[in-house]
Amino acid sequence: MALVLNEEQRFLRDAAREFLNANAPVEALRKLRDDKDPTGYSSELWHQMAELGWASIILPEEYGGLDFGFTGLGVVMEETGRTLTASPLLASAVVGASALLLAGSEKQKSSLLPKVAAGELTLALALEESHHHRPTHINTTATTEGANIVLNGRKTFVVDGHSADQLLVVARSSGEAESERGLSLLLVPRDAPGVSVQRTIMADSRNAANIVFEQVSVSSDALVGPAGEAWAVLEQVLDRGRVALAAEMLGLALEAFERTVAYLKEREQFGTLIGSFQGLQHRAAQMQAELELCRSVVLQALSTVDDAPEQLPLLASLAKAKLNELVKLVTNEAVQMHGGIGVTDELEIGFFLKRARVAMQIFGDTGFHKDRYATLCGY
Amino acid sequence: MTAPIRRDVLQDLDQFRSEARQWLETNCPESQRQPMQAEDQYYGGRNARFPSADAQLWFERMRDKGWICPEWPTEYGGGGLTPQHAKIIKEEMKAVRARTPLYSLGIWMLGPALLEFGNEEQKQQHIPAIINGEVRWCQGYSEPGSGSDLASLQCKAEDQGDHFLVNGSKIWTTAADKSDWIFCLVRTDPNAKNQEGISFLLIDMDDPGVTTTPIELISGESEFCQTFFDNVKVPKSNLVGELNQGWSVAKALLVHERKLMSELGSESPREVLVPSAAARQYLDMVDGKIADAQLRADLVDYDMTMHAIGLTHFRTFEEKLADTRSAAPLVMKYVGTEAEKTKSELLLAILGSQGLGWEGEGFSQAELDTLRLWAMSKAMTIAGGTSEIQLNVIAKNVLQLPQS
Numbered sequence: 001m002a003l004v005l006n007e008e009q010r011f012l013r014d015a016a017r018e019f020l021n022a023n024a025p026v027e028a029l030r031k032l033r034d035d036k037d038p039t040g041y042s043s044e045l046w047h048q049m050a051e052l053g054w055a056s057i058i059l060p061e062e063y064g065g066l067d068f069g070f071t072g073l074g075v076v077m078e079e080t081g082r083t084l085t086a087s088p089l090l091a092s093a094v095v096g097a098s099a100l101l102l103a104g105s106e107k108q109k110s111s112l113l114p115k116v117a118a119g120e121l122t123l124a125l126a127l128e129e130s131h132h133h134r135p136t137h138i139n140t141t142a143t144t145e146g147a148n149i150v151l152n153g154r155k156t157f158v159v160d161g162h163s164a165d166q167l168l169v170v171a172r173s174s175g176e177a178e179s180e181r182g183l184s185l186l187l188v189p190r191d192a193p194g195v196s197v198q199r200t201i202m203a204d205s206r207n208a209a210n211i212v213f214e215q216v217s218v219s220s221d222a223l224v225g226p227a228g229e230a231w232a233v234l235e236q237v238l239d240r241g242r243v244a245l246a247a248e249m250l251g252l253a254l255e256a257f258e259r260t261v262a263y264l265k266e267r268e269q270f271g272t273l274i275g276s277f278q279g280l281q282h283r284a285a286q287m288q289a290e291l292e293l294c295r296s297v298v299l300q301a302l303s304t305v306d307d308a309p310e311q312l313p314l315l316a317s318l319a320k321a322k323l324n325e326l327v328k329l330v331t332n333e334a335v336q337m338h339g340g341i342g343v344t345d346e347l348e349i350g351f352f353l354k355r356a357r358v359a360m361q362i363f364g365d366t367g368f369h370k371d372r373y374a375t376l377c378g379y
Numbered sequence: 380m381t382a383p384i385r386r387d388v389l390q391d392l393d394q395f396r397s398e399a400r401q402w403l404e405t406n407c408p409e410s411q412r413q414p415m416q417a418e419d420q421y422y423g424g425r426n427a428r429f430p431s432a433d434a435q436l437w438f439e440r441m442r443d444k445g446w447i448c449p450e451w452p453t454e455y456g457g458g459g460l461t462p463q464h465a466k467i468i469k470e471e472m473k474a475v476r477a478r479t480p481l482y483s484l485g486i487w488m489l490g491p492a493l494l495e496f497g498n499e500e501q502k503q504q505h506i507p508a509i510i511n512g513e514v515r516w517c518q519g520y521s522e523p524g525s526g527s528d529l530a531s532l533q534c535k536a537e538d539q540g541d542h543f544l545v546n547g548s549k550i551w552t553t554a555a556d557k558s559d560w561i562f563c564l565v566r567t568d569p570n571a572k573n574q575e576g577i578s579f580l581l582i583d584m585d586d587p588g589v590t591t592t593p594i595e596l597i598s599g600e601s602e603f604c605q606t607f608f609d610n611v612k613v614p615k616s617n618l619v620g621e622l623n624q625g626w627s628v629a630k631a632l633l634v635h636e637r638k639l640m641s642e643l644g645s646e647s648p649r650e651v652l653v654p655s656a657a658a659r660q661y662l663d664m665v666d667g668k669i670a671d672a673q674l675r676a677d678l679v680d681y682d683m684t685m686h687a688i689g690l691t692h693f694r695t696f697e698e699k700l701a702d703t704r705s706a707a708p709l710v711m712k713y714v715g716t717e718a719e720k721t722k723s724e725l726l727l728a729i730l731g732s733q734g735l736g737w738e739g740e741g742f743s744q745a746e747l748d749t750l751r752l753w754a755m756s757k758a759m760t761i762a763g764g765t766s767e768i769q770l771n772v773i774a775k776n777v778l779q780l781p782q783s
Binding site (some may be wrong): 002003261264272273275276277278280281282284285286288289292293294295296297299300318321322370371373374375377378379 | 684687697701710780
């Protein structure tokens with residue numbers, strides 16, 4: 001029964017919704033933005049989220065995890081999408097934790113994962129080197145010098161890169177640019193000598209950074225998985241991130257859509273509620289149809305992570321492409337149907353519009369995932 | 380709460396699946412596992428002949444097994460099985476490529492409505508005859524002046540004491556020229572507001588005064604007819620449900636029609652090309668990719684949509700088992716039929732001028748069928764409630780937007 005939530009999962013969803021509405025509504029993001037908060041998220045909130053177990057949902061019990069699976073994670077992601085909650089959930093508890101879990105040594109896992117699970121240690125994946133998602137396009141070098149490895153290169157659009165304690169850096173040990181072979185994954189403290197971090201203020205008021213690595217020397221213990229063989233794990237890690245992000249995007253779309261439908265039922269023009277106009281009704285109904293399809297896709301993709309990982313690439317690309325298109329449609333229509341007030345900063349719809357555009361770029365835009373899906377289908 | 384499926388139930392289903400597979404393997408003749416042409420479909424009825432001896436054998440075996448209508452009650456000849464069991468039979472039939480032994484509007488539409496609204500006498504008279512393929516049914520809803528605005532229908536049935544006197548006409552009556560009976564919406568109270576004066580009536584098409592004319596379509600087919608009623612006497616016992624309450628019967632029945640239409644396509648007797656396979660056959664490939672970027676993009680859009688629709692069908696089924704509800708079933712007719720149209724346009728684009736042959740030499744059967752299916756696909760977003768009507772229904776029933 002992968003496509004229907006069980007009782008436990010519904011309970012988690014209801015608890016998450018209640019907690020987030022009380023502690024991290026969209027206003028909280030507005031405040032972080034207006035205060036130019038140096039961390040970009042509330043550390044207190046993050047610790048509360050960790051206490052609820054959200055930082056450890058996907059981790060096995062031996063590392064302090066809840067072992068609740070991706071469908072469980074998905075309901076929390078969906079709710080954080082509804083409230084646009086800024087937190088290290090995606091970058092650290094999903095992407096970072098998955099990288100360590102799938103590729104880390106037993107020593108790395110047992111020393112780091114319990115801290116990640118407790119929300120005490122945060123991680124960020126330093127991957128992108130251009131303004132489009134090209135996971136094999138890696139020019140950052142990892143060169144062996146004696147017992148150490150030296151990193152040189154530039155990363156961009158590192159989600160949570162300016163706040164994470166440790167960076168998971170994708171670097172090239174060998175091979176040519178664009179090659180899947182020769183990639184390595186290394187753990188580097190954000191404050192290591194030679195690492196310079198420039199926080200980038202993005203449209204969604206969430207965290208990202210440009211990071212330069214200049215002669216950054218780490219011991220070979222910093223390698224996560226064998227040198228030069230990171231691609232297979234990296235792809236799995238990215239797919240998990242894509243699926244979790246798709247769940248967040250579903251929540252974002254649902255919330256923007258529900259707010260818009262509610263507005264159609266209260267706004268009057270020409271002496272009548274604008275929701276009675278067929279021109280708006282049909283567009284709203286088409287969005288409902290897309291939302292139904294996307295919900296099925298997200299639920300299936302989430303359960304695929306746990307139950308059928310061999311199908312994950314296809315499902316992850318389906319989910320990310322479909323949800324990219326959904327949030328673009330729904331947020332654009334949400335602004336349009338709100339009319340003039342829709343383009344004011346006062347109305348929260350604008351926050352959904354902006355988060356949608358950033359989420360659409362993270363881990364692959366629509367074109368990237370359609371190309372990947374087509375390739376996986378053999379054409 | 381969601382009732383978890385008990386382990387012993389699951390074991391029972393697993394065992395049923397393997398038994399079903401074995402039975403089908405043993406009992407479905409090899410000839411009944413081949414792709415079908417239109418003439419291979421068996422619709423039953425008074426004047427029907429089986430397309431072949433094997434088709435008859437296959438039908439009779441399925442009938443005797445109770446699997447023509449596995450979910451219907453046993454007292455009327457159904458299988459008396461649960462929806463899970465029925466789904467397994469459907470899946471296993473697909474797995475061994477077994478043909479549908481009986482095509483029937485009686486099974487897909489009238490039967491479920493009769494089981495819900497009919498009286499005991501009507502069920503006894505009609506349900507076994509549907510399952511046994513003895514009577515072929517057609518549907519009389521739309522009229523020349525009443526399409527999307529179905530409730531404005533004018534075909535009238537006047538109370539004459541012991542019978543109704545029916546006058547008027549029905550259009551888009553599928554295969555009316557080959558059918559034995561018709562289930563109709565008729566106006567029984569001319570003074571009532573639109574939906575309130577309508578009744579649901581069963582009419583024997585052999586009755587004096589019933590005539591039928593086929594309508595030629597853009598696909599070249601004439602599966603639809605117009606049916607005329609000229610002073611037709613219909614016994615009062617043929618009224619289903621209460622007098623003037625036919626709309627609620629029709630609404631329940633429309634749900635079945637829309638579900639059916641959202642699942643169509645896989646059941647077509649024509650040689651249906653799969654777009655991704657057709658692309659490999661008809662398009663230039665470079666390094667394993669379709670060279671034409673536009674067609675590749677259109678194909679991946681279509682495949683993704685179908686993937687999502689397939690998953691949503693699974694979800695609605697799981698929701699049914701878990702006794703939870705979502706809006707998904709209400710959007711499926713709209714998304715399913717729109718996707719069918721998209722598919723036909725895509726195939727035409729992939730086949731190029733080879734997809735434009737109307738008949739005769741120079742084209743394969745699959746190519747000719749592709750064009751005819753393309754023309755037929757245009758009806759899918761019109762029949763059973765247009766896409767625009769579907770969107771109205773979603774706006775009203777799901778989103779509860781104010782009505783003008």
